[in-house]
Each structure stands twice: as structure tokens, then as C-alpha cells.
Amino acid sequence: MTGRAGAADEVLVRRLFGDHGGALVAYAIRLTGDRTPAEEVVQEVLARAVREPESLAGDKGAVRARLFTVTRRLAAARPRTEATEPEPAPAIDSVAVLSALEALPRDEREVLRALYFQGRDVDETAATLGVEAGAVKSRTYHALHRLREMVVAPLPGAAG
Known part of the structure; x- marks a missing residue:
């Protein structure tokens, strides 16, 4: 054409x-x-x-x-191609997660408990804790980042 x-x-x-x-x-x-x-x-x-x-x-x-x-x-x-299976994530010890959760600052720990253990959404958590939704999001981000650092061991050769 x-x-x-x-x-x-x-x-x-x-x-x-x-x-x-x-x-x-x-x-x-x-x-x-x-x-x-x-x-x-x-x-x-x-x-x-x-x-x-x-x-x-x-x-x-x-x-x-x-x-x-x-x-x-x-x-x-077409014949179906089987996607390459990703490497399984290392098992994370639930006791280690709970210990790390207890080591978080109180405000971050409360946010994670409300969101993940009580099943509340961001707005409900904000109302319950008496803070803005943005504060809930920020605390969640920081808390999850801290948990990851405390629980997940760095990979060999990874820059940290």
C-alpha cells in the first residue's frame, strides 16, 4: 500500500x-x-x-x-506458551512479622492494624484515628517500608 x-x-x-x-x-x-x-x-x-x-x-x-x-x-x-515461573519469594516467618510490627512507632502500628487486621479502608482508618487520609497513607507507606527492612533479609550482593 x-x-x-x-x-x-x-x-x-x-x-x-x-x-x-x-x-x-x-x-x-x-x-x-x-x-x-x-x-x-x-x-x-x-x-x-x-x-x-x-x-x-x-x-x-x-x-x-x-x-x-x-x-x-x-x-x-496458536499453541499456548507456558510463561516462565518466577522464583518463589522466600518464606517470611509470621512471628518475625508480628515482632517487627510491635517494633514500629505507635502511630504506624495503629494504621497497619486498622487497615490490614481490622479491614478498614483509608477513610475509616482516618476517622477512627482522628487524622487526615493523607496521614494514613503516609504512615502506611513508612510502616510497610520499615517492616520490609526489618523482616526481609537483603539478597546476597544487593546494594543496601
Whole structure:
């Protein structure tokens, strides 16, 4: 394709990818088990859409549904790739976590207890403790950072 048709096709592909690409790639990854074949599937889906512009008739939701259907069919036609399993995280001793929790400053400990042990959300925790939601978020960040430092041993050779 050259000239105007090629430019129009490129604009169409860019628009389709801008509107639906992220969701299509994520869906294709779940179906194929790996990013590379997923991206190949999405490329083929978009190429078919350009070759069959009648498939793009309708509102954005209808177009998205058709693109997902084609993605599912193309991914099903490919052999599934098993993603490499990540290394398992080292087991963390619950006694160590509870000991570290007790070593936190009182305000940070209270926030974590409310959020994680009592199941409260940020606003409920803020109301219960009489502080702003921003303070709850800040205390949570700092408390989790401290816990991680106290409980998770640094990896060999890691800069600390």
C-alpha cells in the first residue's frame, strides 16, 4: 500500500491501537501465556481490521467486542506458551512479622492494624484515628517500608 491508502491505514491502526491496544495485548497475554505471541496476535487482529473495514462498523463498544473475538480466535489457534515461573519469594516467618510490627512507632502500628487486621479502608482508618487520609497513607507507606527492612533479609550482593 502506498500513498493515501497506506497513510489512512496507518492512521486507522494507530487509532485502533490507541483505543483498544492495551486491553487487547493484556487479554492476548492471558490467552497465550507470553507477551511476544500476544503482541503478534494483536498485530494480526489489527491487520485484519484494516483489510476488513466493515468489521469496524458500529460504536466503540461493538468494535472492541469484535476485536476481542478475533483476538480470542487467533490466540486459540496458536499453541499456548507456558510463561516462565518466577522464583518463589522466600518464606517470611509470621512471628518475625508480628515482632517487627510491635517494633514500629505507635502511630504506624495503629494504621497497619486498622487497615490490614481490622479491614478498614483509608477513610475509616482516618476517622477512627482522628487524622487526615493523607496521614494514613503516609504512615502506611513508612510502616510497610520499615517492616520490609526489618523482616526481609537483603539478597546476597544487593546494594543496601
